[in-house]
Amino acid sequence: MPAIGGLCDLAAPETQLAQLPIAPAVVLILENLESMLALPPWPGVVAVHGSGYDVDAAGRLPWVQAARVVYWGDxxxxxxxxxxxxxxxxxxxxxxxxxxxxxxxxxxxxxxxxKPTRAVLDRLTPGENAALARLRAEGDVRLEQERIPWSVALAALEGAVAPR
Structure with a gap:
C-alpha cells in the first residue's frame, strides 16, 4: 500500500481519514484485519479494514467513493x-x-x-445469493477469508487491483 506520511498502517477517526489528501485508483475493503495486514504493496492501491458491520465508515469516505472499490469478506x-x-x-x-x-x-x-443471520439481503448479486443459499443448504457453514490459501487469495486480489 502507498505510505501516507511514511506510514503503511494507520488507524484514525473517520473524520480524519475523510480529510486525507489521497486519490487511490483502487480501494480494497477487507472484513478481517489479518488479511489486510498481509497484503503486499501495490501502487495506487489502498486497503481499508472494513471492521465488520462498521463498514459504513469506509463507505462514507470521499476518496473511497471516488475510487474503484472491491470488497472481500468471509x-x-x-x-x-x-x-x-x-x-x-x-x-x-x-x-x-x-x-x-x-x-x-x-x-x-x-x-x-x-449464529448465522437470516436478514433479507436484497443488495446481493444472483451469484452471491447462490453462494449464500449454498452456505445455508450445507448446514450454515462458513469459510473465513483467512482460511483460504494465501496463494489463491493473492492471485484473486492481484487480478482485482490490476489496472483496467
Missing part, C-alpha cells in the same frame, strides 16, 4: 450481510472470493457458523 451469512450494508454507500462494489465455486473449492476448510 464467505458466511455475516460476510454477505456486511457486503449488503456496504452497498448502501457503494451500490456497485463487487465482491471477491465470495462465490459458490470458491466455497466448494475449499470444502475442507468449512466450519459451522454459530
Amino acid at each position: 464467505l458466511d451469512s455475516h460476510g454477505f450481510a456486511i457486503l449488503h450494508r456496504l452497498r448502501f454507500w457503494l451500490p456497485d462494489v463487487p465482491s471477491l472470493l465470495m462465490d459458490e465455486q470458491t466455497l466448494l473449492d475449499h470444502r475442507d476448510l468449512w466450519v459451522t457458523e454459530p
